[in-house]
Amino acid sequence: MLSSIVNRVSLFQRHRHMMPFFDRGCFFFVVLIVRTRGFCVRPLHSRRFDPNTDLRYTSNTKTFSKLQFHQGSRLYAVHEHPLNENLLHDTVERIVVGSDAVLSQNPLPTDATQLQMLSFYHFEPISDILEARNGCYEAIRHIPGLRGTIYFAEEGMNAQMAVPLGEPLNTLLEACSTKLVINPFQDQPPNLGDVVPIDVPTFDRLIVRTRDYVLRDGMNIEHTGLLDWADAGNELTPAEWHQSLQGNDKSSMVILDCRNSYESEKGTFQGAIPLETQNFQQSWEALREATKDLTSDTPIAIFCTGGIRCVKTGAFLKQTLGFENVSRLQHGIIGYQRFLQEAELPQEESLWNGENFLFDKRRQEREG
Numbered sequence: 001m002l003s004s005i006v007n008r009v010s011l012f013q014r015h016r017h018m019m020p021f022f023d024r025g026c027f028f029f030v031v032l033i034v035r036t037r038g039f040c041v042r043p044l045h046s047r048r049f050d051p052n053t054d055l056r057y058t059s060n061t062k063t064f065s066k067l068q069f070h071q072g073s074r075l076y077a078v079h080e081h082p083l084n085e086n087l088l089h090d091t092v093e094r095i096v097v098g099s100d101a102v103l104s105q106n107p108l109p110t111d112a113t114q115l116q117m118l119s120f121y122h123f124e125p126i127s128d129i130l131e132a133r134n135g136c137y138e139a140i141r142h143i144p145g146l147r148g149t150i151y152f153a154e155e156g157m158n159a160q161m162a163v164p165l166g167e168p169l170n171t172l173l174e175a176c177s178t179k180l181v182i183n184p185f186q187d188q189p190p191n192l193g194d195v196v197p198i199d200v201p202t203f204d205r206l207i208v209r210t211r212d213y214v215l216r217d218g219m220n221i222e223h224t225g226l227l228d229w230a231d232a233g234n235e236l237t238p239a240e241w242h243q244s245l246q247g248n249d250k251s252s253m254v255i256l257d258c259r260n261s262y263e264s265e266k267g268t269f270q271g272a273i274p275l276e277t278q279n280f281q282q283s284w285e286a287l288r289e290a291t292k293d294l295t296s297d298t299p300i301a302i303f304c305t306g307g308i309r310c311v312k313t314g315a316f317l318k319q320t321l322g323f324e325n326v327s328r329l330q331h332g333i334i335g336y337q338r339f340l341q342e343a344e345l346p347q348e349e350s351l352w353n354g355e356n357f358l359f360d361k362r363r364q365e366r367e368g
Contacts, residue, residue: 101130102209103137110145112164115202117193119334120176121214121308122184123156123229129210132157132181137208139179143168147203151214155229157184158214158308162202165195188235191306191331192338217312218281232314233302233326238339241329244301245269245351253299256290258283258313259357267333267354269303283313287321296322303329303336305356 126132132152140146145168148161157180163169177185184190196202219227236244245255255272257264264274275286291300300323302310310328317323329336333356340350 101133102207103133104205104207104209105141106205107147108142108144110164110168110198112145112166112168113198114165115145115162115196115198115200116165116169117162117196117202118169118190119158119160119193119306120184120190121156121158121306121311122182122187123214123311124182126152126154126156126181128181129153133208133210136176136180139175140172140208141206143171143175145198146172147206149203149207149209151209151211153211153214156214157182159184160203160306162196164198188330191334193334215308215312216280217283219284219312219316227312227315227319229311229315231318232311233300233318233328235330236301236327237330238336239343241301241303241327241336242339242351244327245271253301254291254294256287256300256302256313258302258304258309263305263357266357267352270351270353272303280309283309284316284320287313287316291317291321291323294323297324299325299327301327301329303332305332306334307332 129152136150136152136157143163145164146161147163148159150159150161151157159176161172163172173185173190176190177183245253255269257268257272257274259275260278260280261274261276262278264272264276268274273290275283275290277283277286291298294300300317302313302317304310304313307328307330310332314326314328317326331338333352336352337356340352
């Protein structure tokens, strides 16, 4: 079988002059389909072959033979697709490299009628992100009905999930707190959002993958320095946030909405100043501009959807811009809305106006 693949690869290499787009660097995902036995050739990434990271291709049913080679600076792989009757729930690791390594499966069957939306993150250095990804996937993949995405990077982990109530939810929380290389709940509990009917669109699949960053920030280290994510300001519970924004110092406090403009337009806190960004990478110049006339002791309160963006913006405000009194909303807008419900506060006492912009498929349903 392997010799057959090598012959096909050799044929491909001999006739690559007939396909000049290879050498012009076009990034077509599938460049050649070899119709025999499900083999295909794909460009993977603009770098040379690395046997330490590239020779990994397994599934929950078998390990596939494969051959990888490079042509110039382009890396290619040849592999066999797992064509069997269990493909729907079969787990396949895509042959990709570096920050694109993915493990995924369709949600396993469940009799549940409701899903708990939740998210969590934790910043802590991870030395082997492939080991972290694989261990996490094996620990949670058997949970019925579980869907969503978990990212692992050298800076930590980030997750947005939907899981059936009851035993599946308890199993997920137990696995994440005891079986992963880092405990995402050691600093704060998971961020529990809405409970929705299981037929409401949320996430299509369970995906556990590696990335270069769990939250891509686009920071220029020469301008910001190396930041410590553990020093990101005082984290306020939603109740403390509510009290702080109502307190006597409200007139002197600057409230910054650290989300993008298309999110702020849907809703925001009373008195908040939007950064007017189109993506998170634009935040740093926007923060410089928004705070350029403030003194270092000005109280600054920041918020985002679930809290993770405020870790990086809080660290930037404190360590790069030198602000001494930075506070951030624990669990973000999701946490504040949960606080309002649990405290049974009347709508007129809420400091939030409008809707919270959603990042799962419920937004498509609402806007459709």
